[in-house]
Amino acid sequence: MNFILKNWVKYYTKEAVKTLKIVTIGSAMIITIACVKYKPAYKVTLAGDTIGFIVNRDLIEAKIEKYIKDTSGNIAFREIEQLPEYEFKLINRDKETEEKNVMLAVQNMTTTTYKVYAVTSDGEQKAVVSTQEEADSIINEIKADLKEEVDLKLGIAEVYTTELNIESKEIATNTLKEFKVAKVTEYENKKAEEERIAKENARKAYIASRSKSLATTTTAAPSGNLNGMQLSIPVTGSISSRFGSRGASRSTIHTGLDISTSSGTGIRPISAGTVTYSAYKGSYGNLIIIDHGNGVQSYYAHCSALYVSVGQSVDTNTTIGAVGSTGNSTGPHLHLEIRIGGEPVNPQNYLY
Numbered sequence: 499m500n501f502i503l504k505n506w507v508k509y510y511t512k513e514a515v516k517t518l519k520i521v522t523i524g525s526a527m528i529i530t531i532a533c534v535k536y537k538p539a540y541k542v543t544l545a546g547d548t549i550g551f552i553v554n555r556d557l558i559e560a561k562i563e564k565y566i567k568d569t570s571g572n573i574a575f576r577e578i579e580q581l582p583e584y585e586f587k588l589i590n591r592d593k594e595t596e597e598k599n600v601m602l603a604v605q606n607m608t609t610t611t612y613k614v615y616a617v618t619s620d621g622e623q624k625a626v627v628s629t630q631e632e633a634d635s636i637i638n639e640i641k642a643d644l645k646e647e648v649d650l651k652l653g654i655a656e657v658y659t660t661e662l663n664i665e666s667k668e669i670a671t672n673t674l675k676e677f678k679v680a681k682v683t684e685y686e687n688k689k690a691e692e693e694r695i696a697k698e699n700a701r702k703a704y705i706a707s708r709s710k711s712l713a714t715t716t717t718a719a720p721s722g723n724l725n726g727m728q729l730s731i732p733v734t735g736s737i738s739s740r741f742g743s744r745g746a747s748r749s750t751i752h753t754g755l756d757i758s759t760s761s762g763t764g765i766r767p768i769s770a771g772t773v774t775y776s777a778y779k780g781s782y783g784n785l786i787i788i789d790h791g792n793g794v795q796s797y798y799a800h801c802s803a804l805y806v807s808v809g810q811s812v813d814t815n816t817t818i819g820a821v822g823s824t825g826n827s828t829g830p831h832l833h834l835e836i837r838i839g840g841e842p843v844n845p846q847n848y849l850y
């Protein structure tokens with residue numbers, strides 16, 4: 499019995515080994531054939547699209563991670579909407595497995611944001627450079643020998659952008675230099691215009707004050723003193739031409755003072771004296787001359803009426819004539835002359 503059992507086990511063991519051998523060889527043959535025709539790979543899909551086949555998944559994942567986390571140069575950060583998906587497959591050996599295409603698809607799906615430095619004026623970007631040092635150095639160069647009054651309000655702004663448009667330092671400096679020249683010119687033109695306006699205003703103010711002072715001299719200094727002799731004004735009115743001034747129609751120095759007032763206004767002598775002339779005399783028109791003694795004479799010209807005659811004694815209460823426009827005159831006024839030793843002096847040294 500034991501012998502029979504032993505033989506039986508022996509027989510079946512032999513058969514089992516034989517079968518196992520056949521199965522093993524068969525499997526090996528199938529695998530060999532499969533390995534000749536197919537290869538194991540990953541199908542890579544991104545957002546539903548197949549973007550390629552790769553063999554080494556770890557390698558491509560490492561490459562993608564390195565690309566996304568790259569912050570070299572001016573890259574601030576990178577964002578990808580979604581990462582690729584991998585599916586293990588046996589693919590035909592002749593099917594290409596290229597990492598390059600996968601990387602291109604990943605890059606297309608990625609947004610890169612750059613950090614750059616803008617040189618600004620009053621908050622407005624004038625030039626964009628790669629580093630803060632460059633921006634600093636440009637500002638220092640532009641500020642050198644800049645007119646103190648010109649404020650370019652320069653600053654530096656960190657700019658995050660997806661469009662990388664960096665200028666070289668040289669180009670940026672030139673842009674800023676042109677801006678500086680334009681600003682300085684603008685400032686100088688403005689200053690010149692302000693000076694011109696200031697001058698114009700000063701001129702207008704001078705003319706206004708002059709005409710005002712002419713208009714307000716009517717009651718100023720109603721009386722004066724000449725060599726101890728008390729003087730009073732012959733008429734009230736406004737000064738229309740001063741002693742010494744050259745009138746537009748005259749080629750000679752003005753020898754008296756013109757006081758404008760209405761025709762017919764009574765004239766009184768500046769001081770008591772004796773009438774030495776009372777008649778028409780050329781450009782003076784109707785003229786009265788009074789001798790006050792001590793070599794002092796006074797002239798009253800362009801009169802419309804003469805009320806005194808030669809030899810008559812007068813004082814400051816005597817109306818000697820009336821204002822008019824006779825002789826060389828463009829309108830009613832009194833031409834008052836004061837002469838000392840025959841020489842005309844400025845009546846405004848004593849009157850008005």
Ligand SMILES: [Zn+2]
Pocket residue numbers: 739752754755756832833834
């Ligand atoms: Zn005159």
